[in-house]
Amino acid sequence: MIKSYKLQRTIADVVIYVILAVLGIIWVSPLVWLLLHSFRAEGGVTVPYVFPKQFTLDNYKALFQKNGVFDYPRWFLNTFVVAVFSCIISTLSILMVSYTFSRLRFKSRKMFINIGMVLGMFPGFMTMIALYYLLKAMNLTQTLPALVICYSAGSGLGFAISKGFFDTIPRALDEAATIDGATKNQIFWQIILPMSKPILVYTVLTSFIGPWCDFILVRIIMGDKRDNYTVAMGLQKMIDKEYTQVYFKQFLSGSVLVAIPITILFLRMQNYYVEGVTAGGVKG
Amino acid sequence: MTFIEYRSLTPAQRVKYKVTEFFSLLPGRLKVFFAAIGKFFKNIGIAFVEGLKGYGKRFAAGDMSTKLSYLVMGFGNFTRGQVGKGIAFLAVEIAYILFMWNFGLYYLNKFDTLGTQLAHQEMGANGRPYMVPGDNSMLILLYGTLAILITIVFVAIYVANTKSAYEAELNHKAGKKNLTLKEELADFLDGKYHVTLLSIPVLLISVFTILPLVFMILIAFTNYDRGHVPPGNLFTWVGLQTFRDVFKVSEGASKGYTFVELTKWTIVWAIFATFSNYIVGMVLALMINKKSIKFKALWRTLFVITIAVPQFVSLLLMRQILQVDGPLNVILGYLGHEPINFFNSTPLVARTAVIVVNMWVGVPYTILQTSGILMNIPEDLYESARIDGATPVVQFFQITLPYMLFVTTPYLIQTFVGNINNFNVIYLLTNGGPNKDANLYQAGQTDLLVTWLFKLTMDSNDYNTAAAVGILVFIVCATLSLITFNLSKSSRNEEEFS
Amino acid sequence: MRKTKRFCAIALAAMMTASAFAGCGPATQDPTTPQSGGETTTTSADDSGDPLGGEGANGTINLKVWGPEAVQDILKSECATFSENMKAYGDVQIEVVPQGEADSATAVLTDPSAAADVFGFACDNLDKLVTAGALYEVSGADKDFVTTNNSEASVNAATKDEKIWAYPETGDNSYILVYNKKYVSDDQAKTLEGVFEACKAANKKFVMDAGNGYYACTFMFTAGLKIEGLEKNADGDDVQKFSDYDEATVVKTMMAFSKLFTENKDIFLNGETTKVVDGFKSDTVAAGIDGSWNFANAKAALGDDAGFAVLPTVNVDGTATPLVNMFGYKLLGVNTSTQYPNTAIELAKFLSGEECQKERAEKLNWGPSNKVVAESDICKSDPALNAILAQQANSVPQVGVAPTFWSPVGTFGTKIVDPDNLLTEDAAKELIKTTIANVKDE
Numbered sequence A: 001m002i003k004s005y006k007l008q009r010t011i012a013d014v015v016i017y018v019i020l021a022v023l024g025i026i027w028v029s030p031l032v033w034l035l036l037h038s039f040r041a042e043g044g045v046t047v048p049y050v051f052p053k054q055f056t057l058d059n060y061k062a063l064f065q066k067n068g069v070f071d072y073p074r075w076f077l078n079t080f081v082v083a084v085f086s087c088i089i090s091t092l093s094i095l096m097v098s099y100t101f102s103r104l105r106f107k108s109r110k111m112f113i114n115i116g117m118v119l120g121m122f123p124g125f126m127t128m129i130a131l132y133y134l135l136k137a138m139n140l141t142q143t144l145p146a147l148v149i150c151y152s153a154g155s156g157l158g159f160a161i162s163k164g165f166f167d168t169i170p171r172a173l174d175e176a177a178t179i180d181g182a183t184k185n186q187i188f189w190q191i192i193l194p195m196s197k198p199i200l201v202y203t204v205l206t207s208f209i210g211p212w213c214d215f216i217l218v219r220i221i222m223g224d225k226r227d228n229y230t231v232a233m234g235l236q237k238m239i240d241k242e243y244t245q246v247y248f249k250q251f252l253s254g255s256v257l258v259a260i261p262i263t264i265l266f267l268r269m270q271n272y273y274v275e276g277v278t279a280g281g282v283k284g
Numbered sequence B: 001m002t003f004i005e006y007r008s009l010t011p012a013q014r015v016k017y018k019v020t021e022f023f024s025l026l027p028g029r030l031k032v033f034f035a036a037i038g039k040f041f042k043n044i045g046i047a048f049v050e051g052l053k054g055y056g057k058r059f060a061a062g063d064m065s066t067k068l069s070y071l072v073m074g075f076g077n078f079t080r081g082q083v084g085k086g087i088a089f090l091a092v093e094i095a096y097i098l099f100m101w102n103f104g105l106y107y108l109n110k111f112d113t114l115g116t117q118l119a120h121q122e123m124g125a126n127g128r129p130y131m132v133p134g135d136n137s138m139l140i141l142l143y144g145t146l147a148i149l150i151t152i153v154f155v156a157i158y159v160a161n162t163k164s165a166y167e168a169e170l171n172h173k174a175g176k177k178n179l180t181l182k183e184e185l186a187d188f189l190d191g192k193y194h195v196t197l198l199s200i201p202v203l204l205i206s207v208f209t210i211l212p213l214v215f216m217i218l219i220a221f222t223n224y225d226r227g228h229v230p231p232g233n234l235f236t237w238v239g240l241q242t243f244r245d246v247f248k249v250s251e252g253a254s255k256g257y258t259f260v261e262l263t264k265w266t267i268v269w270a271i272f273a274t275f276s277n278y279i280v281g282m283v284l285a286l287m288i289n290k291k292s293i294k295f296k297a298l299w300r301t302l303f304v305i306t307i308a309v310p311q312f313v314s315l316l317l318m319r320q321i322l323q324v325d326g327p328l329n330v331i332l333g334y335l336g337h338e339p340i341n342f343f344n345s346t347p348l349v350a351r352t353a354v355i356v357v358n359m360w361v362g363v364p365y366t367i368l369q370t371s372g373i374l375m376n377i378p379e380d381l382y383e384s385a386r387i388d389g390a391t392p393v394v395q396f397f398q399i400t401l402p403y404m405l406f407v408t409t410p411y412l413i414q415t416f417v418g419n420i421n422n423f424n425v426i427y428l429l430t431n432g433g434p435n436k437d438a439n440l441y442q443a444g445q446t447d448l449l450v451t452w453l454f455k456l457t458m459d460s461n462d463y464n465t466a467a468a469v470g471i472l473v474f475i476v477c478a479t480l481s482l483i484t485f486n487l488s489k490s491s492r493n494e495e496e497f498s
Numbered sequence C: 001m002r003k004t005k006r007f008c009a010i011a012l013a014a015m016m017t018a019s020a021f022a023g024c025g026p027a028t029q030d031p032t033t034p035q036s037g038g039e040t041t042t043t044s045a046d047d048s049g050d051p052l053g054g055e056g057a058n059g060t061i062n063l064k065v066w067g068p069e070a071v072q073d074i075l076k077s078e079c080a081t082f083s084e085n086m087k088a089y090g091d092v093q094i095e096v097v098p099q100g101e102a103d104s105a106t107a108v109l110t111d112p113s114a115a116a117d118v119f120g121f122a123c124d125n126l127d128k129l130v131t132a133g134a135l136y137e138v139s140g141a142d143k144d145f146v147t148t149n150n151s152e153a154s155v156n157a158a159t160k161d162e163k164i165w166a167y168p169e170t171g172d173n174s175y176i177l178v179y180n181k182k183y184v185s186d187d188q189a190k191t192l193e194g195v196f197e198a199c200k201a202a203n204k205k206f207v208m209d210a211g212n213g214y215y216a217c218t219f220m221f222t223a224g225l226k227i228e229g230l231e232k233n234a235d236g237d238d239v240q241k242f243s244d245y246d247e248a249t250v251v252k253t254m255m256a257f258s259k260l261f262t263e264n265k266d267i268f269l270n271g272e273t274t275k276v277v278d279g280f281k282s283d284t285v286a287a288g289i290d291g292s293w294n295f296a297n298a299k300a301a302l303g304d305d306a307g308f309a310v311l312p313t314v315n316v317d318g319t320a321t322p323l324v325n326m327f328g329y330k331l332l333g334v335n336t337s338t339q340y341p342n343t344a345i346e347l348a349k350f351l352s353g354e355e356c357q358k359e360r361a362e363k364l365n366w367g368p369s370n371k372v373v374a375e376s377d378i379c380k381s382d383p384a385l386n387a388i389l390a391q392q393a394n395s396v397p398q399v400g401v402a403p404t405f406w407s408p409v410g411t412f413g414t415k416i417v418d419p420d421n422l423l424t425e426d427a428a429k430e431l432i433k434t435t436i437a438n439v440k441d442e
Helices: A002-036 A057-062 A071-104 A107-117 A127-138 A145-156 A160-168 A172-181 A186-197 A195-213 A218-220 A231-238 A244-282 B003-007 B013-060 B064-069 B075-079 B083-109 B137-173 B181-187 B193-219 B243-248 B256-290 B296-308 B313-319 B329-333 B347-377 B379-387 B392-419 B422-431 B451-456 B463-487 B489-497 C002-028 C067-083 C099-112 C123-132 C141-147 C150-159 C192-202 C211-221 C247-261 C273-282 C292-305 C339-349 C354-364 C370-377 C383-396 C404-417 C423-439
Strands: B122-125 B128-132 C059-069 C092-098 C118-122 C169-175 C177-181 C205-208 C228-231 C238-242 C268-270 C285-291 C306-309 C314-315 C319-322 C325-334 C394-398
Touching: A002 A145, A002 A244, A002 B256, A002 B296, A002 B313, A002 C123, A057 A071, A057 C339, A071 A107, A071 A160, A071 A186, A071 A195, A071 A231, A071 A244, A071 B193, A071 C292, A107 B193, A107 B379, A107 B463, A127 A218, A127 B193, A127 B451, A127 B463, A127 C169, A145 A218, A145 B193, A145 C123, A160 A195, A160 A244, A172 A195, A186 A195, A186 B193, A195 A231, A195 A244, A195 C118, A218 A231, A231 A244, A231 B313, A244 B296, A244 B313, A244 B347, A244 C292, B003 B122, B013 B064, B013 B137, B013 B463, B064 B137, B075 B083, B075 B137, B075 B243, B075 C339, B083 B137, B083 B181, B083 C292, B083 C306, B128 C339, B137 B181, B181 B392, B181 C273, B193 C205, B243 B463, B256 B296, B256 B347, B256 B392, B256 B451, B296 B347, B296 C273, B313 B329, B313 B347, B313 B489, B313 C059, B347 B392, B379 B392, B422 B451, B422 C141, B489 C285, C059 C067, C059 C339, C067 C092, C067 C354, C092 C205, C092 C319, C092 C339, C092 C423, C099 C118, C099 C123, C118 C123, C118 C339, C123 C325, C141 C339, C150 C325, C150 C394, C169 C354, C169 C383, C177 C292, C192 C205, C192 C285, C192 C314, C205 C273, C211 C247, C211 C325, C211 C394, C238 C423, C247 C314, C247 C404, C247 C423, C273 C285, C273 C292, C292 C306, C306 C383, C319 C423, C325 C339, C325 C383, C354 C370, C383 C394
Parallel strands: C059 C092, C059 C118, C205 C268, C205 C285, C325 C394
Antiparallel strands: B122 B128, C118 C325, C169 C325, C177 C285, C177 C306, C228 C238, C314 C319
16 A cells, blocks of 8 residues: 555656656757857758757857947947946835835825836837937937936836735834834835845846846837947847848847846846745735 | 635635626725725815815915915025025926926927927928928927926925925914924934835836826827828827727728727737646646655756746747747658648637747746745645545645635736736737738737737827727726735735734 | 925926926927927028038038948948038038838938938838928929939839929839749749749749738739829828729639649748748748848859749739739938938939949949939849849839738738638638728728
């Protein structure tokens, strides 16, 4: 009886291993394809076989030579700078808003929360043109600060998850500190923030990744100013009808170079991410 | 009903319970919701009337220097020892006047017509044309809205100024000393800390989110379409005409027909995309976290690595892989299968393909997000099920899934709303195609409302239709999420803190 | 009392915002003349013989030009020549910025004042640009210059409402049959049936982007259902005007296409044009319908085996009917937001003139719109240029195409080449009806 139970368990485990292995392969194989073909020497956009026949580093080298109108290193740097600044502003905004909504009590707080929740749900394409002309009125179009503003200005609306996290920190801490004479400002910086590493990392991570992924807003803001493109915009440009035949392999290698740092960052910070999102977001 | 009671029901009863619960509560929830919206506007109205009353009363009761504050902002505070505050009020007034004089008035003046002077060319003496400048309806609408919003803020500050002046006067008369600027600022780090923390985000959101939003909403009430593109044309207000067009379901191709068809598919998509990710992600999370399974980190990394690749890269990659001559079809060819044209044969194939690819993108998130909660399911529930001889599958459907549904309903609704607005997957994978329904207006059969909206703006320049559709989508999403959020446990429980 | 402090914070912030606007307000938004550039134009050009109309008198003239990436170097040297020519009249500084012709109209309409003074665009965007008031009309002597030097078709492509609005710079924005001579003989390339036959024999694919309105309109035009610019509908909006057509012929032709494509479904590959050259490189494609912008890539992939021919014929009830395509032109437009309209017009004339077109035909194989260059040896000796210029005779100019045209016509094409559904007579009739209604947004 016990033996058969054990056997059953072993069989179940084997089945699970097989499922995980098969699905795991399915999940990573597109990325492996991306990596392999970024070294492909022959062919254009598609080739009628799975594994490249010749490997070369030329696709990577070409990214770093200024060829034609594509200036990948510059775009990479632009994106990095924009990401750093918008990450700082976003993180501050999100933490400030979510802390206020979670731990401070004031009139019309509920109203603010409700408005904040729904504002982000408007499909934003129509607002792009309005954003453009607002930035133009401030003489900021075609500049990197404009991008920083676009990516971080609305970020305060993404307070839900970190508010959820702050909600889980016992209220008694605040009360004890208040009795000791701490102001709310001191409580925020000296007591709550040091306890919030997971949500801090989560917020930093998500807001840092944002600028690497946008390919719509940047097109309108930057117009013909190629020096100020971001990586996403540039990569998108490489596969335009006009360029794709020549630049597709560089698109692949460029994508790999974007993915590597973010992947490393993400894998290292994964545990914080899980902790933050579980505490704050998923549980109702 | 507590979870334990809920647990004792059979699966069929549970579904019935959930469904009846949802629909029996729905009218009530909607009522509460709209009552809350009504109350919201009522409160604004009351506050406005009260403010006006107080405004008049204070003018009548105040002394000379308070009365002067009605003209020169901050005067009352200035004369009662609140120098800093007085100067701040004055600065606001000056800034506002400068703004209106240089910028705002010009646009406000034309806001009712959105411009009357058409820019056009006239022939010059040298046989070459020159431009006679005219109005730009779009800029008038945008900057006019900006001027109105700034005016609203200014009026609020202005009324506060009169109130502050009057209070300073009363304090002064009562022999009390008014707070200095330093003391007031100190209060912003404690009693009014929420003001300090919220001010900058609220300002940024107002200018860069709310203002463009109001602009977009207003466009739905104009005739800003491809025949009325500035600067060579003017557009103007047309009331509800655009909404009538969207709802007009005529025979053959029409916006109304397209709207209905795309709404159907959007809902189907949102349901499948949400639940496929949810269930598959949860099962995988359970497998990875099973005690006897080794190499947990490896398995998790295999799945999670797709999150780290920027989405537009991974989606364009999938598009390439699923091409009719792409690698997946090459592999199918090795296996002796005909190539499948995933994106260009029948709508069913394309729709299935996008849902499957969406799983590839979304399941890793679910794995990360649910792992923690899955660990929290009380072990004794499983224990007793095992004693009853329940297989893992039965355990999943009788314990795990109901428990998770019970705990994560708000999260599911959020994901659902997110999927309604899931632009990237459709835009980058199929761009709406294929289209074998000739009756669709500027859309394909995998287009969601949100990608249709994008095409309407970018390709056919039907800005007003796009705005109207956007508003409709927004109303649905906002209602759904407000109701769920306000009735969710976290929202109801949070007041226990205070 | 309580609220006042909150307002202090907002007040300061509002002040900052307001001053940001106030700072730039008067410069760009003077209430009396909200758009700059209007007042500089009326100066007379004729008396002194100064082609720049005196614009050089007030210091440096700064112009921006948009052209596609491939032409950057040539464009730069051409602009330098122009500046050199104009030295006597003023200091002209020209910045050349890469911007593809397909997107340039969108970019101009997003913000005309940030766009180039002189920009290249595909002629199907002419309506959009003219309606939005973004182009200066070509008039007087400039008009004569355009009409005498360029082919009639290209001038038509720059015309709307009987006025000319732009300067034709190429006459090759279209697509023809490109094939691998190893598998398809020049004779087989003359008929669609022959092409399919050759592909079948070689077990290679034939590629066409039939779901894309730009290519799919071929089915429509070949059947005799053509477009003739725009007309006003009952609401006074511009809608597509279709030619009179004989329904029986159209249906017959559609069914002939449908039959051919269902019979050859194993050979036919419905996909983007990139698959043509890709397929040549990997030797999986024998022929395809591809645009002039990919000719150089096709030559690079196939070398001497690269074949170019006008679109083949299709057999409709025993008659070989030649395929009719959509033929576009690239035009140079002068932005109405420019500060220096006279100089910009001169530059557009120069860049679209004979010399520059000749240089681009030589160095880039761009088909000219200029009559003299089109007749020159440069074009006659190049098979690709020869074929595309010959295709012009069997084509509908890409002029007056409504923005609502592409998507329904793409659907039209998708249904014609649908491998599993042979089009019936009723289905064809229905398809014509709905497509036309959809294009007209009725």
